[in-house]
Amino acid sequence: MLPKKTVKKVNPDKFVRYDEGAQMYHMGLSKFQQLAKDAKACYKFNQLVLVNLEILDEYIETFRILDDDFYK
Numbered sequence: 001m002l003p004k005k006t007v008k009k010v011n012p013d014k015f016v017r018y019d020e021g022a023q024m025y026h027m028g029l030s031k032f033q034q035l036a037k038d039a040k041a042c043y044k045f046n047q048l049v050l051v052n053l054e055i056l057d058e059y060i061e062t063f064r065i066l067d068d069d070f071y072k
Helices: 018-024 029-038 053-061
Strands: 042-045 048-052
Touching (some): 018 048, 029 053
16 A cells, blocks of 8 residues: 655635735725735736735734724
């Protein structure tokens, strides 16, 4: 019997197009595009642009409000 090969699965939603990402994050297309560009999470292949959601999520976390006064 041959040993099983371990296959590393790639997260299917690691990269998305602008329109898919805007829907996933519940925001407008232009706002998502600007956020992805600010995060430097874009990959361009000819006319196709993909956004790395892992990089984008890390960038979004930098905007977390930690001030207790905000939540009063």
